[in-house]
Amino acid sequence: MRVLFTVSAWKGHWYPLVPLGWALQASGHEVRVACAPSQCEDLARAGLTPVPVLGEVDMVFLARLQNVWDAQAGRWPYAGLPPHPVTGAPMASLAEFPFGEFARESGTRLAGPTRLGFDAAVDLARRWRPDLVVHELLSMEGLLAARVLGVPAVLHLWGPVGTHEDEPGLHLRPEDPTGAFARHGAGELGPDLVEYVVDPCPGALRPRTSARRLPVRYVPYNGPGAAAPLAPAAAGRPRVCVVWGNSVTRMVGPQAAVLPAVVEAVAGLDVEVVLTANAADAAALGPLPPSVRVLEDHPLHQLLPGCAAVVHHGGAGTLMTALAAGVPQLALPCAMDQFVNARRLAASGAGLAVPAHRAAVAGVREAVAALLERPGHREAAGALRREVLALPSPLRLVADLEELAAR
Template structure:
């Protein structure tokens, strides 16, 4: 079986796909990636073939504002549908010739990349979507359905555009975090365990696994929906005031913030999150699906400060199940962060709730268990074509 995996070139969109990619390769199947050039080195360093297709979500937003300058004052959720239109069109244009050359048996894509599903259907290839958030993809599809229908017909689609809800889905949200009622009814949904993944060049700081007499707080925020400098500074001051060791991952702002922090806060640009989480006691983050589910898989309570996309609903769910706290960016003060983290580390109830979710996650099917689902789809289409 040949599997083509398509996604936008953002870490939070590609890392969740990697465990399934590795499981397919370990089972002896061919795996090809089609993503933006920004992350081609990542997939190639992991031993996969990569084709340049589309770009990053950041590019989509920048291009949307270039075409419609009035969007510059809109929030992320207002820009998202326009960016999705632009990205879907570029994905289709770039991916169709790749599909013609590589002739995959199945296409697996992340749901913020609907252009991949359109291109695959036009090429007669079965499609699987890997769910990475609860509600935003449904809102996005509803907002751009007319644009997707136009793309479908411009590229040769004759019958009505297939309903995206009817395709096969892999869903790594544990049972307790599933919305009731569902945000959208899915006909063919398969649970899959979220598994943390790190690239070959990702590193864990050498001091992290050492013995310590203080809790380790892991602080990380989104590379896409980032906190502004003032809010990040308040968060850093808040965790610095704790009697704790702090690993703060701040990306490109490393050189600005690192010299201003006390010795109990060690600052890194990027780390191997999958290796760090087993050593942490608490996570302060934005609530993106990767770190959100990674922390829960490790049974860690969280303080979530959401700033975009599905991070708000993730934070709400965290509070609902009792595994952490939520603080909106406009509510952040350094003293508030200090108090919240102290409460999370001081009360065993939060850790107990997080560990209950960790047990649910551990009981979910492993990525290797979902490889036959892809094989059945590929086989069914092969039989139909005879």
């Protein structure tokens, strides 16, 4: 069987698909990944075969644009305005990004690359003739290619957000600004075109969708990297992991730069702190307390099983990796789908949520202390981990996909 993956130009979106790619290849199937050129190296390092034919959709611009729309609609929770979608500089007024500039920049950064990607995916599918297409939520090129060829398309979700979320401003599925679906005779792009979704979530965090679910165990992949030697946490002194990617500040602006407050809050407890950050982010914090250790480019799934709690920005990759490890979580959501992720996490009992714009040292410290001291959070996290492990493995999902393609 030939299986075509299509992915967007953001690693965190396609990382959850990697174990399925491994399982398909281990079962003797051919896998090719249509991608933007910027993703080639990382896909190859993940052990998959990239085909760099898709357009380079500027994901940071797309996120900043969504933030400007939210600010215009009164849904922006911060005192300051979001950064300028093009330059990333702080804006004093929403008028600094007028409609004319939006039309020009969206054509260059969104419409042009989107048209290229849709047409290239169809062309690749016609030449390679896949039996099945797997894509993620921000790569609808795969859905179009599958409909043109008349083969099944499967949307692989990356976390708790699905195809039919009804919260205002939560619109992660890209538009079809060039009418590619109609141009190729595939109807009109919309969530109801999605017939099958791979759902890696336990029931308490189940995403909303009208498609048929194909459940799968979430097998964490957070990129390649060697595991740094890390001794077990000292007896009676739990280890707390802090995860804060630099992409958050790029998309939301300086108001999302709450990492210093988080580090101060956690370091004030009798715990060992492990901070996963790049060198620039760590250097910006200045001198760190002796209880804080910085690990750069350390795969998160190798770190979390030894932790008593994790603090992060509510991104799906970190949240799902922590679920698989059974670690209680404090989510400090900043924007986009992070708020939904955090609310569903808190509702499950396996963690707490404090919006980043309300994250002060005292509140973060109190929340982390609650995760460490209240057994209910550990018990809920452990129950969710057992539920994750009980889901079908990617190898079992391969059998379901084989049957789907055969039908």
